[in-house]
Amino acid sequence: MNNGLRTRLLLILFIFGLGVYSLFPTMRYQFLSDEKKSLLSKNEVEYLEENTIKQGLDLKGGIYIVLEVDLPQLINNLASNKDKKFEIFLDDLSNQYSNNTGDFFTLFEKNAIDKDLKLPRYFINYGKTKDQITEQLKLEADDAINRIIEIIQNRVDQFGVSEPTIQKQGSDRVIVELAGIQDSERARSLLQSTALLELMIVKNVESTNTIIRQIDNLANTSNSIEDKKTDVENLFSTDEGANDLQFSSLLIGVGNDIGIEKNNLDKLNAILEQESIKQLLDATNGQFLLSNSAKTFINDFGDEEEIYIVYHLNKNAELTGGVIENAQVRIAQSGVTAGQPIVQMEMSSAGSREWARITGANIQKRIAIVLDKKVHMAPVINSQIFGGATVIEGLDSVNEAEDIAIVLRAGALPVPVTIVEERTVGASLGADSVNQGTYSMIIGLLLVILFIVLYYRMSGFIASFSVIWTLILLLGVLALLQATLTLPGIAGLILTVGMSVDANVIIFERIKEELRKGKAIRSAIDAGYQRAITTIVDANLTTGIAAAVLYQYGSGPIKGFATVLFWGIIVSMFTAIIVTRFVFDFITSRRNIEKLSI
């Protein structure tokens, strides 16, 4: 072997070695049974997990959720001296924002100018000029998102998900990816729950009766309810007289409480959303909240009815979740809830003192434990409570109790978040597509190899060799990049196989052409390669440009496709131009071949 060949061989072997080496963890991980996995040390498993090609959620099953932070709500929380004008401004802003893809703060500034809103009036703590305030609010928003990410990370960790990905997207979104999650409903509520715990005093029966009478009077005089109903798309709007919309007629007595039938909830909300009624409640420092779940009762006619309890509470919380230091799931030992799961909370020392003061001052009153604006229970305070212990009861399952304990420990989100995009793939669907995809890839590859070997004979073997190595090296690169393989990524693999076969075909056809012209084998190979290279480079580079652009601008799946395609192009050019060339040169240097099998 001459020197030139030897250097090339070493280079090729080095690169092949690197490819196989970087694929090694993936192979090992794939073939590892769960049993054996449990025998490995944690570090080893972590190393393997980190260095394998990850399967995307579309293949593996899991949930991908994009949460959007409610920035209008954040602005509302930060503002002081709010008046009617500010409310209108904020309403318009949040409407525009939910229909507009632009930056929130650009919209904010534009709206403030359009509506001639004096920002310093509402945000005196954040600066004196419009620019200063906007700048400061941006920082606040950023801070809020970072806190949200931290809290969600915390919740996910406690929930126990392997390899969660949580990242910020743009200025107001958080992407959460949880692979292999079975119960997506539970995971979703865990992520979304604001986890705002509030302890609120329940208003006494007299003032509740008074307010119900007052609301009845107001609701009767206003007819804006009908207008309201027509804009709520798809609600079953039945034509009912004004009398049926009376507040009190919707309510049912349930023991000492008042309740509302599940089917009447929208009517209740329509009444409570009326401006005059909002004002009335504000003026009396009160609010209505519902119980967290409906209870089934049998009514006088023997039918089942699902009923929510309606609570009339003080508007402001006596104490909020910030004081909670620990929350654990317990099974209640005594009382009516014995045997049911409860969440037991401990408060910080400052919180405990405050709690003792509140309970001391409100003996014989009821206190509602409110989580995310839903009342979980409203026990009567019998005596002053020291030591900061409190419980939450009325939970449906141990899972629910665990999740509440998790969110309470991890802390409340500073601003609510909403899901703007979600993709859940059930594990079975993902597994099916992986299996079917892999099998058909292998069958397809075998057919291609069979075809080129039949068509090109000996040279077909060389081409097949180069195609297989292209795939191995490409997977190796993906493992090195710690890339995630998704369905579009598989498309990229197919295209790569296609392009790699193509490069070989271009070369072979050229060599054949040169042979037909009567050239000797060595010079036909030389000339064939030389001419084919320009074609291959041009064709691949153009596609490479497309891949690079797609990588830059594309989102999620498109990006995955672009990564595979880009590296596929580089790898297939390497195997077609350098590796197969080496094989041809090696064969022809050893013996004087008289006929090339091509």
Place this chain on the structure above:
Amino acid sequence: MDFLSNTKINFMALKKAGFTLSSALAIGSILMLMLGINLGIDFKGGTMVGLSFSEDVTIQEVRSSLENITIDGNEFDLSGEEVKYFGSNSDVMIKIKSFENEPKNFGQGVINNIYEIMKNKAPEDKNEFVLSLGTVSPKVGTELSGKALWSIVSALVLILFYISIRFEFRFAIGAILALVHDILITLGIFSLTGYEITLSTIAAFLTIVGYSLNDTIVILDRIRENMKSSGTVMFENTINKSINQSLGRTLITSLTTLLVIIVLLIYGGEIIRPFAFTMMVGVIIGTYSSIYIASGFLASIYKSSN
């Protein structure tokens, strides 16, 4: 094997017929697209739910279970939404448009309602019942469409630029024309089948772009090479010669790629199917367009300039 060498087919003789066919197909596709392209929730926003029942169900049955969906006290009649089978008669896909006042966790709410109503046909474990759930808010949909469009357009512009430098501007126009032709007609055929366009199918379209481009460049490269010796006199002959010279490569590559795609189409499973179908159509059209659009365009443009 060597039956593809020394062919002397006069491809350019059928140039006019090719243009006519392509124009007809392109116009047909534009009409198809205007009639209504089945955009998935990725671009329009909405909710898509895939459910797996434990026994066969009828579409009618599922539809009637959607008539009265109650979520957080709000009632929805979703019986008019799209319901179709997904692979087998026990799996269904339901696509629901987005509502203005959509309650939180709308998709899950819908699933829970159907589960309650059709409990006797659903698997016991609710997690096995849910094949997939996707929700995209209209706002994100607009963003995703914008991004996808922007990436395709900027890729096309850069390719135009590259080919103009490496070849000639006229070559670049031919190549881009062929690309647009391929995407348009594949889109048209795609929308005929009723499959919907999702981010994954966009990836399939990009694959076609890559493939067709590759194919076009190989032929254009041959033309460029032959132009060096024979110039642009009798340009149609040069083009014919170039296409014939690269015919072996064109057919073998198309055939091998089609092999993989057809296997994928048959055995690849329900998710991959629309994707494989798109690629199959694209590869056929891409091969054709390299000859009749990219090269045909060159032949016409040189003819008129000479």
